[in-house]
Amino acid sequence: MTFDQTKWVWRNGDIIPWRDANTHVSAHALHYGSGVFEGMRCYETDDGPAVFRLEAHIDRLYHSATVYGMEIPYDREELAEAICEIIRRNDFNSCYVRPLCYYGSSSLGLHPAKCPVEVVILAWPWAAYLGAEGLEKGVRVTVSPWLKFHSQMMPTTAKACGQYLNSILAVRDAVSRGFDEALLLDIDGHLAEGSGENLFIIREGELLTNDERHSILLGITRDAVIQIARDLGYRVETRALRLEDLLSADEAFFTGTAAEVSPIREVDGVQVNGGRRGPVTEQIQQVFFSATSGRNSRYKDWLHLVAPQPVEVSY
């Protein structure tokens, strides 16, 4: 994938050409990863492009900023409108959206007190993160030799730039050994999550997932899937997950904004559901995509329409 240099970026209240959206090499965030961000998807619907769970993503962005003592110099409504504006300006029907708030350039002491908070919003078309085939056939994962850091080391419920070095180590190792994705254990040896996804296991018609006690990011897709599964009549239990639970699972899948609902077909050579997407996973995927595409009225509230700009009337 290459970025389209003819597109636009929202930066500190202005829309600027993609190719001009640069930052100085002395930016605090470049040295220390001192930024917080979000990843959301905008889907095509009959009523035009719509951002999935926009308000939940904005809430999490403010939560991440608060944890790191960062003050975002815009309110929630301004950021929501800025997100819609950049989608409109780039003429996207569907895309991935990445708001990022980071400490800019002023000093390189660790305490960023004097550094300005820069806010940018990027948007670009992004196909299925683990591949279109992954969505249908499932992905192959490996248990990472890298553990997920404990929430007392860094706040795992925050989505902060530097925290992702842990995920980068894990995914690089997994891919170098021929897998699609890594699965990280927490420091107690329980399953935590993928490098950028939450985990669900299905056993005897029941869904199992973990929560922040196991050092995960509380995913917004995870939340949506819990609700969809319950609406479909499945029991969803939140508890510690052991590797044995996964290895003996009927089905398993990842959830995430980028990965959406991706079946897991193999864990370190052990097949899940005979190496295929399972029926419950498929059913949840179908409802999930009916919600993201606006075809399911039950979940209409999850979509924030990128309303067209009001037409200026000239007399």
Ligand SMILES: Cc1ncc(COP(=O)(O)O)c(C=O)c1O
């Ligand atoms: C580490 C991690 N876990 C889980 C998720 C899934 O979260 P969400 O569904 O909100 O995208 C992500 C993606 O943002 C992630 O980076």
